[in-house]
Amino acid sequence: MRSLTAFLLFVCATSAFAQAEDPPEVLRAKAGIEKLRSLVEAGVAPRAQLDAAEAGLADAQDAALLRRMVYGTELTEDQADEMIAAATRRLERRKKAVADARERVDSGVASLLSVTPFLEEQDSAKKELDLAESRARVTRQLAEMARSEEALEARLNHEPSTNHEFADRYDGDGVFTMATFAHVELDFEKEFGKPLPVSAMGETAVHRSLGFDHRGRVDVAIHPDQAEGRWLLEYLVDKHIPYFAFRQAVPGKATGAHIHIGPLSTRYKLGG
Numbered sequence: 001m002r003s004l005t006a007f008l009l010f011v012c013a014t015s016a017f018a019q020a021e022d023p024p025e026v027l028r029a030k031a032g033i034e035k036l037r038s039l040v041e042a043g044v045a046p047r048a049q050l051d052a053a054e055a056g057l058a059d060a061q062d063a064a065l066l067r068r069m070v071y072g073t074e075l076t077e078d079q080a081d082e083m084i085a086a087a088t089r090r091l092e093r094r095k096k097a098v099a100d101a102r103e104r105v106d107s108g109v110a111s112l113l114s115v116t117p118f119l120e121e122q123d124s125a126k127k128e129l130d131l132a133e134s135r136a137r138v139t140r141q142l143a144e145m146a147r148s149e150e151a152l153e154a155r156l157n158h159e160p161s162t163n164h165e166f167a168d169r170y171d172g173d174g175v176f177t178m179a180t181f182a183h184v185e186l187d188f189e190k191e192f193g194k195p196l197p198v199s200a201m202g203e204t205a206v207h208r209s210l211g212f213d214h215r216g217r218v219d220v221a222i223h224p225d226q227a228e229g230r231w232l233l234e235y236l237v238d239k240h241i242p243y244f245a246f247r248q249a250v251p252g253k254a255t256g257a258h259i260h261i262g263p264l265s266t267r268y269k270l271g272g
């Protein structure tokens, strides 16, 4: 008996080591499946039970992915898509569970009350999807803003002296530090009674995925032509703080408007 316990501990330790990335519920589901598979192969457990366990594993993996992404701070656009797909799959599984539970009620083998827990699970999966969608929206807006900066940078490289209709530029004294930014935030809040809507503080996963160095820069999700935007631009000029004010991502596209504080970002040089 003791040797069996030792053996099991060894197996658990090895698999935990091999899959350090997996959260506990995924590890549990995987271990359960291995056991079931051998039982199914030995003919002592039904195949349907293994199928159900495999569906459970897929669901646990989706839940782990969502937890990492919805509550994580760094997301690329691709990850935002993955997150939505996982939340959608989780909702679909729960809709199916509700339909199955209703079927059991209809055929008289279960009471109406038995549907309630499935409905509750479906409801929380819907909320999970809403949350994932709002996170994805923020990521996409951030990406639009980053693209507008990328477009301007490319244009300035080719025609440094041209006027650029989709962004206003102010060079100030060329210096922008986080200590300066603390004052900008405080003064904005004093003026408008709400926090400055910062969309990107320094570098983000979106900027890195675009190969864009946004360190030491801040993006604010305010249209330069709205009252708060006009106030902010005047304030920055008054303090000689450099900015770029974007009205749109690319000419003709109505997204990506924001105020970038600090010098313009540059491309990361490939190969150092």
Ligand SMILES: [Zn+2]
Residues within 6 Å of the ligand: 149, 214, 217, 218, 219, 260, 261, 265
């Ligand atoms: Zn920026």
